[in-house]
Amino acid sequence: MSTTVATPAAQEPQRTDKPAKANVTARSVAENRLGLRLVAPAVILMLLVTAWPMIQALYLSMFRYRLTAPDDKEFVGLGNYATVLGDSLFWQDTFNTVLIMVVTVAVELVIGFAFAMVMHRIIFARGLMRTSILIPYGIITVVSAFAWQFTFSVNNGWVNSWFEWLPWIGPDTNWFGDHWPAMFAIMVSEIWKTTPFMSLLLLAGLSQVSEDMLEAAKVDGATWWQRLFKVILPNMRAAIMVAVLFRALDAFRIFDNIFVMTKGAQDTESSSFLTYRQVIEQLQLGMGSALSVLLFLTVLLLAWLIVKLFRVDLAQARGEG
Amino acid sequence: MKKNNVGTGVGFVLILVWCLLPVAWIISLSFKSPEETAAGSPQFLPKDATLQNYRDILDNPDFVDALRNSFGIALIATFLSVVFATLAAYAIARLEFRGKKAVLSLALAIAMFPVVALVGPLFDMWRTFGLFNTWPGLIIPYMSFTLPLAIWTLAAFFREIPWELEQAAQVDGATSWQAFRKVIVPLAAPGVFTAAILTFFFAWNEFVLAISLTSTTGSRTVPAQLSYFVGPDPFNPPYGQLATASVVVTVPIIIIVLIFQRKIVAGLTSGAVKG
Numbered sequence: 001m002s003t004t005v006a007t008p009a010a011q012e013p014q015r016t017d018k019p020a021k022a023n024v025t026a027r028s029v030a031e032n033r034l035g036l037r038l039v040a041p042a043v044i045l046m047l048l049v050t051a052w053p054m055i056q057a058l059y060l061s062m063f064r065y066r067l068t069a070p071d072d073k074e075f076v077g078l079g080n081y082a083t084v085l086g087d088s089l090f091w092q093d094t095f096n097t098v099l100i101m102v103v104t105v106a107v108e109l110v111i112g113f114a115f116a117m118v119m120h121r122i123i124f125a126r127g128l129m130r131t132s133i134l135i136p137y138g139i140i141t142v143v144s145a146f147a148w149q150f151t152f153s154v155n156n157g158w159v160n161s162w163f164e165w166l167p168w169i170g171p172d173t174n175w176f177g178d179h180w181p182a183m184f185a186i187m188v189s190e191i192w193k194t195t196p197f198m199s200l201l202l203l204a205g206l207s208q209v210s211e212d213m214l215e216a217a218k219v220d221g222a223t224w225w226q227r228l229f230k231v232i233l234p235n236m237r238a239a240i241m242v243a244v245l246f247r248a249l250d251a252f253r254i255f256d257n258i259f260v261m262t263k264g265a266q267d268t269e270s271s272s273f274l275t276y277r278q279v280i281e282q283l284q285l286g287m288g289s290a291l292s293v294l295l296f297l298t299v300l301l302l303a304w305l306i307v308k309l310f311r312v313d314l315a316q317a318r319g320e321g
Numbered sequence: 322m323k324k325n326n327v328g329t330g331v332g333f334v335l336i337l338v339w340c341l342l343p344v345a346w347i348i349s350l351s352f353k354s355p356e357e358t359a360a361g362s363p364q365f366l367p368k369d370a371t372l373q374n375y376r377d378i379l380d381n382p383d384f385v386d387a388l389r390n391s392f393g394i395a396l397i398a399t400f401l402s403v404v405f406a407t408l409a410a411y412a413i414a415r416l417e418f419r420g421k422k423a424v425l426s427l428a429l430a431i432a433m434f435p436v437v438a439l440v441g442p443l444f445d446m447w448r449t450f451g452l453f454n455t456w457p458g459l460i461i462p463y464m465s466f467t468l469p470l471a472i473w474t475l476a477a478f479f480r481e482i483p484w485e486l487e488q489a490a491q492v493d494g495a496t497s498w499q500a501f502r503k504v505i506v507p508l509a510a511p512g513v514f515t516a517a518i519l520t521f522f523f524a525w526n527e528f529v530l531a532i533s534l535t536s537t538t539g540s541r542t543v544p545a546q547l548s549y550f551v552g553p554d555p556f557n558p559p560y561g562q563l564a565t566a567s568v569v570v571t572v573p574i575i576i577i578v579l580i581f582q583r584k585i586v587a588g589l590t591s592g593a594v595k596g
Binding site for chain 2: 022028031033035036038039041042043045046047048049050053054056057060067070094111114115117118120121122125127128129130131132133134135136137138139140141142143144146147148149150153154156157158160161171192195196197201203204246247249250252253255256257260269272275276278279280285288289291292293296297299303
């Protein structure tokens with residue numbers, strides 16, 4: 001481990017020696033240079049694997065280019081984009097992805113907040129609680145997908161026998177035989193795996209809400225719900241925004257669960273899955289690149305929307321409170 | 322107050338069930354014999370518990386190769402990523418330089434980047450550079466995608482370190498190397514370690530690039546190998562063996578979580594709240 005941290009300090013004497021001799025400006029110039037030098041490797045690495053391929057994708061998306069027939073590479077301009085945007089499959093998959101994102105994030109926000117409340121209040125077995133909540137977080141998504149696929153399996157799953165008392169579930173209910181049950185199973189796996197992350201972020205926000213303020217609200221006769229909506233939630237808006245932003249964009253990339261559980265059958269394909277299929281299975285690099293660019297733009301738009309939305313929302317909440 | 326405690330207790334039990342039931346389920350499934358799952362076995366616990374699946378899976382050369390690849394790739398990517406992230410985070414936490422904000426924003430943007438969008442161009446580039454289906458072919462992108470998390474976590478930790486202690490030690494007669502080794506390293510180590518754990522989790526879990534940029538068991542990692550492990554009949558997967566493989570790859574995660582739970586929670590939330 002010491003080699004890991006040794007390097008910044010090796011530069012250290014150089015930094016502290018400087019100000020003694022030179023004036024303030026020279027010092028800040030040196031500091032500036034050292035700072036840039038220290039972040040350079042990380043920045044280059046991050047750009048090398050994202051910006052450069054993205055430019056490549058932008059270029060390739062203008063071509064009809066199939067890897068199995070590289071000689072037929074042909075410039076088509078924005079043709080690939082027109083094809084994609086005019087295809088109902090693209091819109092179906094985008095709709096699926098947005099639906100999964102909205103439903104899972106909303107459910108996770110509620111369950112995650114409930115978890116955070118319990119973790120915040122609990123005074124015994126905190127270690128046990130932390131350990132168990134971190135297991136879904138750490139588990140491989142593919143493993144989670146298998147666990148839930150088997151849970152919902154007709155022959156080998158326990159859902160059908162445990163929940164037989166519900167009117168719409170029988171011993172022969174085939175969860176992966178229809179669109180909505182399959183979507184449900186996929187969302188359950190996604191929610192199970194990522195709620196812990198959400199609850200930990202919310203817990204961090206919850207622990208910053210001042211106890212005095214809550215006590216004051218209580219003394220003033222605020223009910224539990226009033227305290228929740230007028231004191232606790234407005235005071236954790238930063239934590240909520242971070243949690244929603246991270247989780248929403250993460251949910252939008254959903255791929256692993258769908259790949260394992262349905263392989264896109266029953267119209268459960270997501271945008272990521274469609275892109276993957278075009279590139280890796282069909283080797284349509286041109287079309288796939290157009291999808292990649294669209295996916296990237298959608299994520300940018302989403303991030304912007306979430307940031308905007310929350311600001312507006314919070315301003316209103318403040319006005320009301 | 323009493324009512325609250327009951328609620329907390331019930332919530333506690335519910336959280337434990339929520340988190341551990343699916344894990345208990347794959348463990349139980351891993352002890353069911355192939356005959357039992359082939360015939361259909363909807364009950365939770367196995368009829369006759371057997372270790373057959375564990376013997377089969379650990380004898381399966383593809384799975385053992387994938388385990389080796391996963392450990393190798395995840396550990397190397399983690400090590401390199403943490404080294405670079407430490408340099409960058411140190412600069413961000415301690416130095417004033419132009420472009421500091423830009424670096425943090427870039428890291429944030431990359432943390433949210435849709436990985437699938439890179440699969441096509443990377444696939445193309447890696448084949449040209451001879452990186453397709455190699456360890457470095459996965460290690461490089463894993464480093465890039467774990468750097469943001471590592472930088473944010475480490476910068477948050479480094480900001481909390483009382484760096485004046487270093488000067489204080491030097492005033493007391495320590496050399497700058499001693500001051501660094503005896504004062505700064507012990508203070509920074511927990512943060513570096515936490516960043517390493519989170520990075521390792523990412524690399525151990527990653528799936529999209531693992532299936533797209535590999536083609537043989539020479540570099541395929543466990544998540545990718547598992548998804549190819551479906552068997553001849555897609556409607557009747559080898560439940561027991563898949564569950565067993567899942568249990569095997571979850572063991573390292575459980576061990577890490579058991580030992581370092583406090584650090585992981587601190588690391589996950591530090592960047593989010595203060596950043």
